[in-house]
Amino acid sequence: HKLSFGEMSLNDDDAVDLAPVQDTPPRTLDEFLEEAWCKKGNSREIGLGSIFPWQYWFTMLACGVANSSDASEILCLSYILSNDDFQKKFIRENSWSGGFLASTVFLGMLVGGLVVGALGDSFGRRPILMFGLVCNSVAGLLSSVASNVWQFSTLRFLAGLGIGATVPPLFTLVTEIAPPSKRGAFVTLCASFWMVGSIFVASVAFFLFEYMKCSWRIFAAVCALPSIVAVLLVGIAVNESPRFLAIQQQQDKALDAINKLALRMNYKDASKLYTRSEVFYHYPNGEPTRHPSKHFAVNSGQYVIASIGEGFRDFVKSTLNVYSTNLRKNTLVLQTIWFALNFGTYGILTWINSIFAVINLQNMYYNALLFSAANLPGNVASAFFLDRIGRTYMLGITSLASAASLLLFAFFVVQRTNNLKYQSDTYNASGIVISACCFQAFSIAAWNTIDTMTSERFPTSIRSTGMGVCAASGRIGAMFAQIINGELVQDKPARILIVASFSLLVSAAMPLLFYSEDFTKRGLVDDFRDHGGKYYEEIAPISQAGGIRNDETYLRPKSTVRYHSGISQNNSLT
Secondary structure, eight states: OOEEETTEEEOGGGGGGOSOOOSSOOOOHHHHHHHHHHTTTOOOOSSHHHHSOHHHHHHHHHHHHHHHHHHHHHHHHHHHHTOHHHIIIIITTOHHHHHHHHHHHHHHHHHIIIIIGGGHHHHOHHHHHHHHHHHHHHHHHHHTTOOSHHHHHHHHHHHHHHHHHHHHHHHHHHHHHSOGGGHHHHHHHHHHHHHHHHHHHHHHHIIIIIISOOOHHHHHHHTTHHHHHHHHHHHHHOOOOHHHHHHTTOHHHHHHHHHHHHHHTTOOOGGGSOOHHHHHHHSOOOOOSOOGGGSSOTTSHHHHHHHHHHHHHHHHHHHHHHTSTTTHHHHHHHHHHHHHHHHHHHHHHTTHHHHHHHTTOSSHHHHHHHHHHTHHHHHHHHHHHHHHHOHHHHHHHHHHHHHHHHHHHHHHHHHHHHTOTTSOHHHHHHHHHHHHHHHHHHHHHHHHHHHHHHHHHSOGGGHHHHHHHHHHHHHHHHHHHHHHHHHHTTTOHHHHHHHHHHHHHHHHHHHHHTOOOOOTTBOOOOOGGGTTSOOOSOSSOBOTTSOBOOOSSOOOOGGGOOSOOOSSTTOBOO
């Protein structure tokens, strides 16, 4: 393959010295996405399709529906656990059964996020995302016909496995295909579909349980529909991340993917599309990070075994790289935040309907619908402020407000439980619903922030692994919350709220006490040894012929920098 760069004509063997020294280096992937989004040099045609980039928004819609399917499968358990028929047949007198059932979902999410989701750095974001959605769909449908608590728990574990496998590649993919200046807004858009899933579940519960008096089995089957729809939409509208393809040394596929993405944004000027020279400038030829097929026939059993073995080795290597010197502090801080947020939020979300039932709050399903709708102001606020005030301050403010809301929630629960005569029951009931909705709004804004922050903080080569490791830490926190809250919900519901509020205070303090670089409106880093966007003088040795040893990162000296994608020398956008 012969490549031309200006007046240079090079073969593959010379590809490591692809680009001549230029005053203005070729556009990075981030710069091109920003240019395409801002429509610079765009020759538009008249018509709605050319004015509004509906194809790009449809891609984001598909990613959002995938996230809503996760919300549907997680939150449906809250309504099932509070269903009288389910309690009589499955939980009976064993208070531990409810906590055990709820924890199996998060155990599945732990395994799925840590092991399966992390394979997105080896096999690609899209294939792992599709696997998670299919697993979620099948397990969700089968759980509606479970005949005992053990079958139901096993199927909820598999549903959790699918959810855990979905989250890391989903937010990694959205982060990598969004323009830097709007990355926070698009990740928030994707995350906001959690609200769509929660409102869907609440509406279905309100209709099936309150009016139709249907069985929980029908409810469980209907709640699997978002996952099925997501499989179809992602299959049609979502392509592989061009950044992932580029670091896998699939430059031509990366070029095709990035230009398709630009065209979906209505970037019509063909003369200004991304070029092969720009791809090879930033991602020179080298040994791919994953190549089990080079030794075996594609359809052979040896290939399958080799792929699994290669994937496992990649998983171990990527997980170790997450704790490398450059990233260790960053990873540990994020893991602590994820643990605290999961403990404080999922510990409430799973049991919110049970809390409403224990304190005899009327119109439980209606109040649950209001609770789900409270996601909207949180999503709007995070979409508006996240790219303006930055991730660190946004997370601190929203987590602190969530904790305050839970303390207020606990106060009204105690008041209602004690039935104080000098305050009307309506007063306490209204206070409970309002404080619960405030908690939901602030906590969803905190989740939008941590999803964006985590996906930005890790380099492309281990981004999905980093998301999986952090999400796994969160699932451990959620599992502890289910076990503890399952014991407290019947007799001491206020204690659940107080403990969760202290957990959220931890998530508010961590980013402020252990501040690290904020990536708001900045370009993404591609390699874990280039974390922070700094140009290293020399990481990998250069041979006399200009070649480079086969290494997993392919960093170059400053004079021939290629394998990372900063926006500019200071790696920032204005």
